[in-house]
Amino acid sequence: MKAIIYRDNGGPDVLRLVDRDLPVPGPGEVRVRVAVSGVNPADWQARAGAPMGFPEITPHLDGAGVVDAVGEGVDPGRAGERVWLFMAAAGRPTGTAAEFTVVPAEHAVPLPAGAGFDVGAALGVPALTAHRALTVAEDGPRRLRPGALDGRTVLAAGGAGAVGHAVIQLARWAGATVIGTVSGPEKARLATAAGAHHVVDYRADDPAAEIRRFAPDGIDIVAEVALGANLALDLAVLRTRGTISTYANDGGKPVELNVPQNMVLNTRLQFLVLYTAGPEARAAAAEDVANAVRDGALPVGEEHGLPLVRFPLDRTAAAHRAVQGGAVGKVLVDVPQ
Structure with missing residues (x-):
């Protein structure tokens, strides 16, 4: 699979597009084929100077896509489910700037049928x-x-x-x-x-x-x-x-x-x-946000007050520069399918 990685802190130029093996979901995890990755200030701040924690990191906390494999203890029926992701790269090396990512199952929230992947990728943080x-x-x-x-x-x-x-x-x-x-x-x-x-x-x-x-x-x-x-x-x-x-x-x-x-x-x-908000607060927030999405309360796009600024996966560095430069709207990275 294609993935964006960095091995050292620094500017956007430390980001590289590489080939990596498909990640395997462990117990309590799901693997998601990422459609859209969302970029937040926290992503470039982590890249720029947060302690690495791992020899190699794929960035981005947020995204949306489809569950394609589940680990032990996860309902097999979740395979094929459209989801939005949050905190994918929090304390883990596998963020959403890749064709596939692995996250704890509770961090992959079902995306209602009426909501597209752009909405899902803009939720999260x-x-x-x-x-x-x-x-x-x-x-x-x-x-x-x-x-x-x-x-x-x-x-x-x-x-x-x-x-x-x-x-x-x-x-x-x-x-x-x-x-x-x-x-x-x-x-x-x-x-x-x-x-x-x-x-x-x-x-x-x-x-x-x-x-x-x-x-x-x-x-x-x-x-x-x-x-x-x-x-x-x-x-x-x-x-x-x-x-x-x-x-x-x-x-x-x-x-x-x-x-x-x-x-x-x-x-x-x-x-x-x-x-540091705690798992209970995050779980409650995810549930309430999912209900708001179901009600159609969180649309995106310029007509809804949040312009979408898009980049392909191989231009993730440019996406980071846009966020650092204060781009108005939501910066998204489209992941090839």
């Missing part, structure tokens, strides 16, 4: 992160379903990004009023297409006043992508006992915390990353 961001508030909910966020207002910072896009879609599916912040008209168009009820340009004169116009009682949950840059704005619009769920600090600005201000607000500041 963005959708599970969004789910986590929306389910850590003190007042709940801990699970998402239609009606779970009725009466709540969610602020999706960076509403045109992959996680922001998933936050908008999942929050709206669960019944929240959703406000997205963006950096200009084009990204405002994308956040609106994703389903945001209101969109605010955070570079405007007084974005806090604009957000408060839509949410006079304050924001219940902020899903934050750039905590250092946006914390002052978040606190200016957060309701008492509200939650800021932060999954990144884009721009790298240091976080300066006004302790008395947060004490008065009873702010919950929740940091999150999937690797």
Whole structure:
């Protein structure tokens, strides 16, 4: 089979297309013929500098394809099942940038008939992160379903990004009023297409006043992508006992915390990353996301607010450069069938 591998940390040029033997699924595992591989910032960050752990790694956490073999203890009936994959390369050498990959069976989630492989490959890190961001508030909910966020207002910072896009879609599916912040008209168009009820340009004169116009009682949950840059704005619009769920600090600005201000607000500041969220939280997120996909709540494509930027497998290095360069939308790698 064809696979992308790297043997040392470094830039995109360390990625190589090679021939490898078909992997064999072990107990509790499935082998998947990959159709589309999704690329996330975590993938290039791992390639650039995370401890290797293995002599050779095939990158990418997310993807979609068809189960073609199962290991001991897995229902043989899963062979032929269309699935979406998450955390394929987490602590393992076999990610989705290959014609075949092997993952734990629970990391291969059935893909509903109405959802294509592009949708499946765009789930994983963005959708599970969004789910986590929306389910850590003190007042709940801990699970998402239609009606779970009725009466709540969610602020999706960076509403045109992959996680922001998933936050908008999942929050709206669960019944929240959703406000997205963006950096200009084009990204405002994308956040609106994703389903945001209101969109605010955070570079405007007084974005806090604009957000408060839509949410006079304050924001219940902020899903934050750039905590250092946006914390002052978040606190200016957060309701008492509200939650800021932060999954990144884009721009790298240091976080300066006004302790008395947060004490008065009873702010919950929740940091999150999937690797250490725990298996129960990840399993619950995967189940809820699968239900949202079944309901048609997580479409992709420019008309749904998430443009797809495609590369063939042999140009995976270019796909990594696109993600590192801040490509707007979801970067996908098409795997030859």
